[in-house]
Amino acid sequence: MTKADAPSSPPTQRVTSHDVSREAGVSQSAVSRAFTPGAHISPETRQRVLEAARKLGYQPNAIARSLVTQRSGIVALIVGDLHNPFYPQALSQFAQALEHRGKRALLLTHDARRDVQETLDAASRYQIEAAIVFPTRLNSTLPSLGDVSKGGVPVLLFNRHLPGRNLLSVACDNYAGGRLAAQVLLDAGATQLAFIGGDPETSTHQDRLRGFEERLREAGLDLLAAPSHAFQYDWGVQATLDLHAAGHVPDAVFGANDIVAIGVLDALRQLGRRVPEDVSVIGFDDIQESARLAYRLTTIRQPLEIMIEDALRALDDPRPGNGPSLHPGELIWRDTVKRYDTAKGQT
Amino acid sequence: MTKADAPSSPPTQRVTSHDVSREAGVSQSAVSRAFTPGAHISPETRQRVLEAARKLGYQPNAIARSLVTQRSGIVALIVGDLHNPFYPQALSQFAQALEHRGKRALLLTHDARRDVQETLDAASRYQIEAAIVFPTRLNSTLPSLGDVSKGGVPVLLFNRHLPGRNLLSVACDNYAGGRLAAQVLLDAGATQLAFIGGDPETSTHQDRLRGFEERLREAGLDLLAAPSHAFQYDWGVQATLDLHAAGHVPDAVFGANDIVAIGVLDALRQLGRRVPEDVSVIGFDDIQESARLAYRLTTIRQPLEIMIEDALRALDDPRPGNGPSLHPGELIWRDTVKRYDTAKGQT
DNA sequence: CTGAAAGCGCTTACAG
DNA sequence: CTGAAAGCGCTTACAG
Structure with missing residues (x-):
């Protein structure tokens, strides 16, 4: 029933610690010890075992080990x-x-x-x-x-x-991240701030929104809008389009994560709105895509x-x-949020 | 030595087929059979075992099973x-x-x-x-x-x-894909075609290049350039910039994969070259990012x-x-390659 | 259909 | 330090 072996290959079938012990002229326990870091075994025996093992191409069976060690x-x-x-x-x-x-x-x-x-x-x-x-x-x-x-x-x-x-x-400390996003956008001189959410049932969405909204309220501002649906690019595009169609024109948008924020950027571009001159955008995560020259998304990096x-x-x-x-997010400055001094000059 | 259990949690410790057999009043073998699809066991016994198992929260130990079945x-x-x-x-x-x-x-x-x-x-x-x-x-x-x-x-x-x-x-049939890319670009009326490669040691790079070059040669054309380095965004940007700096101005670029092609697009934009009016770009893979509105990259999808x-x-x-x-790639038409009729009008 | 028993390939007390 | 032996939790002939 055994398949014919290729000419040069060994007779195979799994090689076990017994095979090695026979080859090395020691007990099977010794083989086991040779492969166990802290085990009581003389350097010479270990050496002999290791050589035999190499010769036979032996690899300890982790499955068998797991069974007895319960780990x-x-x-x-x-x-x-x-x-x-x-x-x-x-x-x-x-x-x-x-x-x-x-x-x-x-x-x-x-x-x-x-x-x-x-x-x-x-x-x-x-x-x-x-x-x-x-x-x-x-x-x-x-x-x-x-x-x-x-x-x-x-x-x-x-x-x-x-x-x-x-x-x-x-x-990540999403609540603090939400506050940070608000702070950054407020510093940029924004007054019409929107949050484009992700899946509203998730803690990431909820915490980011809560932090964002709270900080705005402290500044005496209300959210312009906070639609939510899913952490997806298409949703970021859609939500931004809808927002403008409904006459809500933000001067700053916090995308619930980078994928959403990138959708926001593409929609904004389609609408002819300039980033960051007309509207600032900030995201969350710092995925690879956010660093593309086409986006250069300012975002909060998860550590x-x-x-x-x-x-x-x-x-x-x-x-x-x-x-x-909870781990604090790190602000990554790129090009989608108006700079402080720029904002000053324009306000 | 056992840690104190939380009040409501069961006495735990792994529950085994022996525990279940005791609970169900059958042999341990019967428990095993109850969990083996084609095994010879009466429906009643199986039922009894399954109930006992559920009651005890038993899950067969796949590690132990693996050891004996050798799979x-x-x-x-x-x-x-x-x-x-x-x-x-x-x-x-x-x-x-x-x-x-x-x-x-x-x-x-x-x-x-x-x-x-x-x-x-x-x-x-x-x-x-x-x-x-x-x-x-x-x-x-x-x-x-x-x-x-x-x-x-x-x-x-x-x-x-x-x-x-x-x-x-x-x-994927990368050779055929390379030919396809060339065909598409030739159809767009391109005459100055560059290949921005990936890791030159890989078969994907080599096969795509070979197919591309061969098809060009059949059309009586030589490659404008074919720098290679890595399948990375930054490389796509760099190579494109270098190409233009060296005075090699392509009217079509085949990026060795989408990540590279996206870098090409961003560099082209930076150089002020219009896509696809001035230069067509095609990639390979069809990753998610290629569908972004900012790119809309025409590419060859791997199935x-x-x-x-x-x-x-x-x-x-x-x-x-x-x-x-080898599986044939599928051409995904988006917006980075000049359309045939457009090409015609311009040529 | 059912159960007792051997055995998968290891680790680990237990003696020596 | 070393070896013989038990046992981890299963599957699978083997009898019945």
Whole structure:
């Protein structure tokens, strides 16, 4: 039943620690110890084992190891649709950070039609040590998420905060970011400020809006408008067009994230409005696309690396009360917000 | 030593098939059978087991199953840097397609500093059934890749073709795509055609260039220039600026991929050249960004879904001679190439 | 259809 | 330091 091997290839079939022990003339335990960092084994034996292993092309079976150690070393990365390029970037950085810690990332997708719980169940069969959930919209699936968290495996929400839940969470300080966006726009001399939202059910949308609106109110200003729908380019375009069609002409727009803000910019250009002379635009995330010469979007950068480090740290010590960690966003000045002095000159 | 449990949470500790068998009053084998689709088990017993399982929150241990069945159900997805948004998209679609087949994706990163072999070794410890490699530049690591392929686990290169190697490979027909790009640009009336390349060591770059150049030559034309460096936005900008600075003024540019072509567009705009009136631009891939109103890039779309299906099919039957599958690209007309009739009017 | 038992490839007390 | 042995949680012949 074995397929004919290519001439030069070894007789294959999986090579196990027994094969190596035979080759090295030691016990199977010794082979195991040779591959275990802190194990009690003489340097000579280890050397002999390692050589035999190399000769046979032996790689320890991580599956078997997981079974006995009860630690799989696997962390689940659960992603929804990846329309927002912010997430792929986070994803690969997570995978890399996990590897640095000797762990592996199991990639699972989650579409809106199914419950996240299903995906988490599937993941739990692989004895994952933790799960990191990249959100699209999670609201509909909140209840079940809590259970998993209790069930033993810590679940961490990336870039979302679910108030009142016993979930780990790492996010940017979106409220402060919202305030910062308002501040920047106010400094630019804006008085007619609009917020083009994303998915209104998400904490990112809500927190950014709240911070933005609050800061405006402190300045004695009301929001010109705050339509919301989805974190998508098309929506940014549409909302901007609608806004102007309805006679609401902003002199500053805060896009709920960069993808939306880029849609805003393209719509503004189509409407013949000059950025930043006629209208300032600021976004959130700082994705690659925002730096294109065609956009040069001023935005608030999420400190991805720090957030990821923090996420992994939190997962190492998943205290139930290890509430959301909030990281301040960083203002990235580019060309879509009127400069202070320019504003002064014009006001 | 067990940590104190939260009040409402069950006594936890992993629940196994033995726990379920006890609860259901059957043997452990019966529990196993209840969770095995085609197994010989009476509907009643299965029902009883399933209920007990639900009650206890039992999930079969996929790790243990893998050990005995010798099939992990895990496929490694090995990614380099994800600067090109084409790959994240492919990545998540792969993960999804694998799930549809009951398999899981193990996500591994590969940076240019290390050998792909290391990553493949790490993956093989998890008894992966196959590996799919998303390239950045693979040339330096070719030799080792062949070995793994022979070692038993099929390795498939996505979007690259390594001639003469015993590797599986799925890619777009880049040669034909190059010819198509030339055809489209010739039809637009162009006579001064430049190719802005990507990484010159990659098959995608080479094949697209070859097809492009060949078609030009058939039309009695020479390439105006064909600088190459990397599949990056900044390079597209730089190369275009350099080209013009050197006095090579193209009336058509083929960007080796969309990211490069978008850089070309931005540089052209900066130079004050009108697209497509003064110069036509075509790209390759059809990433999301290409559809932005600011770009509306005419491009050749890679048939991602078909390529992925084909990749998974090939992995199911990894015949050594299952050479590269080539899929034709699809021309996506947008606004960066002069229309035929327009061209006619102007020529 | 059902259960007892062997065994997948490891790790880890336990003796020596 | 080293080896023999038990056991991680399953699947799967083997009898019945």
